[in-house]
Amino acid sequence: MTALYDPTAPLTASGNLRRRRAVSAVASSATILAAVLAVGVLALVVFTVIQRGAGAISWQFLTAAPPQFGGPGGGIAPAIVGTATIVAVAAAMAMPVGVAVAIFLTEYAGGRLTRPIQLAVDVMNSLPSIVIGLFVFGLLVAGRHQSGFAASFALAMIMLPLIARSTQEMLRLVPGTLRDAAEALGVSRWRTIVGVILPSALGGIVTGTVLAIARAAGETAPLLIVCSIYGNKTTFDIFGQAIPNIPVSIFTLSEQADPSGFTKAWGAALVLLTFILLTNIVARTLLARSRRNMTR
């Protein structure tokens, strides 16, 4: 019977160690495979959208209205204008409220209201977008009519928690020394917030808002409920009837069994995806930079 421990044994891999190393290699390769799979799916989706959508893109597609009674030809100009309008109004509503909530939660933290408000923001963030759609339907559409404003309101509810969260993160990154310095100079609380803390967090707040815009621009479920029965006119009138928009156009075209509609859907998807991915890339780059500046 051999001893359990043999000090003269050579320090090379025994069979057991070889097996353990092999298991480790297999496991780490599996994680690489998972990452390749996810990136591959992204590439596949983006590639398909480009491949099938590029054929649809033309000057006419981007600037003309769709034919009034469906069918081939025409473009998606009213939908592009409509989505831009809806999202801009939503951002104008969500950004001030989101930033104010974030200031309340970080700068005026510690009160009895902090926890419930934080909970409310988290709940709002976890609401399925279709539920937000039904809520806005009950609040603004039922008994009245669909409108661009209702769509903006729904998108604002999707953007608000995202903006509040990214602003909170940025406010927490503002160095404590800045606050201390302002306090030592006898600067009042509100001047410190408005004049010192907000400006130094501004870059992050803006990019956070841009990311929220990119997220909201593609939301379809709430728009389907509150802003989906529209004509083919380009309009900025958000309080009038429903206004055309890209996500609902893609959805409607994809649900019809019409091949020329599919081509248009891919074209509209390409326009939307280009906007969203470019916005994401730019905003993420800027965000990383302003984070670095803050923590340096």
Place this chain on the structure above:
Amino acid sequence: MTARTAHARRATAARRRANRIDRWAGLALYATCLAASLLVALLIVDVAYQLVHGSHLAFSRFGLGFLTTSEWAPNFNRFGAAPLLFGTIVSSAMALVIALPIGAAIGLFLSMFAPRAVRGTVGPLVEMLAAVPSVILGLWGILVLGPWVRGTAEPALHGAFGFLPIFGPAQTTGASMFTAGIVLAIMVVPIIASVSRDLFLTVPRELRDGAEALGATPWEVVRGVVLPATASGIAAAACLGLGRALGEAIAVTQVIGNRTGVHASLFLPGDTLASRVANQFQGATSALHTSALFYLATLLLIIGIATNVLAQWIGHSFDRRIGVAR
């Protein structure tokens, strides 16, 4: 002498005025932030109110029997949510079964195994997958993934695992619970990946170094130290992903086939709560129909909140059991 006092008096008055302005401005800023916060709280309360209000008609007509009725016949004013609850649970569960191992593996790759340069590109790319709008993923789902599922995946799975009832005979359309599960998995993977990556990075460096110094291979460090220390967090990440899958309406309605029915086979069409609302709300034929859809959304909200509560409860009890100090 008098000039000096007058000057001092003026200065004091100016300071008082400044103080007063400061006080009012400070109060105004606080009031604004408080008002915004209360608005958010009010909106949440109003969401609950609107859903209850909207579903009142259906609730008073069907009561809780709605949950166990499997019929959905708008023309006959008969509505039941059982097949939709089934479809929601099955499609989300399938998404989670696929997405949890893949997402956690990506999290491990990004936090443990990948070189820094690879991390910097792969991480944002995976997050970019979450930025693809659901309507575009759904479009891809019906026109690209669906045909592939019908032509390749279904026959292959039925051939290999046909003895399991979930892999029934292949169908003529690609619109099925199976396709919906895959599309949902694609949406859930980036969420689990980014949450679990951040989670794995919180494991103290010394713990990992200690295990390595004892001769553990990289995988043994993960199995023995990283995963046990973060298990509750992974469960929470899974619940976050589950919440996303449960609530997704558009992409699911595009690919699931929109049929009412409870089938064992994943290759048959079905429907979910959220998908049914998205699909039928515009064309609702009666007030009762609309109300039934509101009822579905209320159920969705309750399930979502329950998932969240469960996630936190799992986290807490697990932390207590293994005695992780946080």
